[in-house]
Amino acid sequence: MNDKAKYNEYIKKHAKKSDTLLCCVKAFFSGGAICCLGQLFFDLYAAAGIEEDVCAALSSCSLMLITAVLTGVGVFDLIGKHTGAGTLVPVTGFANSMISQAIDAKSEGFILGVGAKLFTVAGPVVIYGSFASTVYGAVYYICKII
Secondary structure, three states: OOHHHHHHHHHHHHOOOOOHHHHHHHHHHHHHHHHHHHHHHHHHHHHOOOOHHHHHHHHHHHHHHHHHHHHHOOHHHHHHHHHHHHHHOHHHHHHHHHHHHHHHOHHHOHHHHHHHHOHHHHHHHHHHHHHHHHHHHHHHHHHHHO
16 A cells, blocks of 8 residues: 555544534525625615615625634634634635735735735736636627627
8 A cells, every 4th residue: 555545544534524514504604694794784884875886895895894803813713613614705705815814924024925925815816807707798798799
């Protein structure tokens, strides 16, 4: 038996088995709670007389700010440990990944550390997101013409 096979056998033997159903339920409810919080922000902004488009942007920004603060003080990781994938709702997961990178690079300074690492995760997302939306827009435009 080679080393890789031995290692895989060791992992199977010692890895903690997860309860898939419980993980799914936790993810469902925690993700739903985050979305409900976003809707609450939306409704509060709308009640203040803000336009619907602006309410949506402010709601996302509010969730990102809360996530950034909770990540910075180390609470978001504890929440994620217990709720699992539910905290990876795109807005909160994105904010958490950016802030986590910045915190890890803090010792390298603000410019070469935080500034450079902050967009390690965000950069590719922005680039590929922009590219994908441009391609989609071009295909949509061509389909409308035809």
